[in-house]
Amino acid sequence: MLRTPFVRLSLVALAAALAAGCGGSSAVTGPEEPSAPARGNAVVQGTVVGTRSGLQVGVVGTALVAPVDDEGQFALAGVPSGTATLKFEGAGLDARVSVSGLQDGQVTSLTVQLSGGSAQLAGTPTCSPTAETFFSGILESMAQTKLVVAGRQVDASQVQKVWRGDRRIQLADLQVGEKVKVWGTLTGSGVVLAVEIMALTTGSGNGETWVVFSGKVEAVKSSSLDVVEHPNTGTYPVLVVAGRTVRTTAETKVKLSDGTVISASQIAVGQTATVEGWKTSDGSVRAAKIVVEGTGSGTGDTWVTFSGRVDSVAFDALDVHGNPYVTPTLVVAGCKVKTDGSTLFKWSDGTTLDPSKIVVGDQAYVEGWKKPEGYVLATKVKVDKR
Secondary structure, three states: OOOOOOOOOOHHHHHHHHHOOOOOEEEOOOOOOOOOOOOOOEEEEEEEEOOOOOOEEEEOOOOOEEEOOOOOEEEEEEEOOEEEEEEEEEOOEEEEEEEEEEOOOOEEEEEEEEEOOEEEEOOOOEEEOEEEEEEEEEEEEEEOOEEEEOOEEEEOOOOOEEEEOOEEOOHHHOOOOOEEEEEEEEEOOOOEEEEEEEEOEOOOOOOOEEEEEEEEEEEEEOOOEOOOOOEOOOOOOEEEEOOEEEEOOOOOEEEEOOOOEEOHHHOOOOOEEEEEEEEOOOOOEEEEEEEEOOOOOOOOOEEEEEEEEEEEEEEEEEOOOOOEEEEEEEEEOOEEEEOOOOOEEEEOOOOEOOHHHOOOOOEEEEEEEEOOOOOEEEEEEEEOOO
16 A cells, blocks of 8 residues: 655755744743634644543634544644644643744644643644645545545545555545545645545444554464465464454564564564554454564664566565465566565455466555565565456
């Protein structure tokens, strides 16, 4: 799946933004509120670190209020320019922080650290006409390509991919009332131009829902078989996190809190982890992503995802377990991609792909480990359905 990363401002753009006055802050304890609600045309988006369930953010002196989602994301449009005081409320918290340099038609992006009963800015906010964004919430309304998600206006006219689990769907297949996740560009008008949307319910009637939670890793168990039914030595362990059973697969992305990518087999009892994935009907969670508190060991392997044309296809006779298995070595968008018996092959509609059917000219999406030698060892290859 495409996952649009945040784009950092260049030093020149950052300097220009700071020169324009964005980014000041000060602690607020008891601000005076205007007698009449104010409204402007600035946009503020942020990430709350240390977020709590049920938290919402508002702007003092206005009627503006927005939820903080499961991943700590929020956005407010129509904020008065100049200096605004953000107030965070919920779950026993009532904290405030001020942000200066807000400009009409500009997006101010910031990170807020919650500690105890206080809030403070972490780092310097940035200003730009647009900013990359992602968030989740209930799809409240849908009129063709105009959506409202968790109170936010979403323009899906240029959306590239819509997903339900691993299956590509049409935009019209989304259902009002279900939870979705949106990736895209937040504009200075407050509208999100969606690039990708994922439905966070399976739509199959089996009761699966998307969950995000954190806690201590209480147990790590090896499953008997991997996702392609080869003997498993613990590559895809079953975890117990905060009392909940968490199952990992070849598709589960695992990284440390400093961004270092690791394998699920490196997770240990006693670590703190944040899990994101599908809660199944039996109460267990099929993990899509796990973030473990810690720093990297510098092994040199990095996690990559990319798409492109299949330039060449060559086949090996055996997988890494020594089992007879036809696994191709590909060149995709100029990058050498090796596969093995653990690589998951799928068509873009979610159906299983026989790797022998991949041909030069196909459009492929690759996820996997980029090795210091320069090639990618793929955990997943998805090919556009012909």
